[in-house]
Amino acid sequence: MVCVCFLVDQKRVMRRSKPVAGMCSRCHGGAWVADMQTVTRFCYIPFYYKSWKAVVCSLCGSILKSYNT
Template sequence: MVCLCFLVDQKTFMRRSKPVAGMCSRCRHGARVAEMQTLTRFCYIPFYWKSWKAIVCTFCGSILKSYR
């Protein structure tokens, strides 16, 4: 019997950001508009990535709104 195990992971990280007027609705700290990137890897080889913009809190890191 053969058992195959594949490792697939997905990471989301911020490429660049700049300040925006407004506050986080959860913790009342400042917010930033950021260019985000989602990278999906299959057996440590990246095979899919997607870039999108989001408004992110500077204190708690929550994504308040995303523009895909």
């Protein structure tokens, strides 16, 4: 019997945000600048974190702009 544990997924976490001037092109919601964190997990164990900044829509959650820091 072979037990293969091969499950990699990524989770995006928004850590904090504040309103910023701008508007969403899809739903015309307000734009927020947020500190994002991408967590890569292997078998539900986080092993890689990446932090980045992005401007996101407060209504539909789409990413309007992202920065690599």
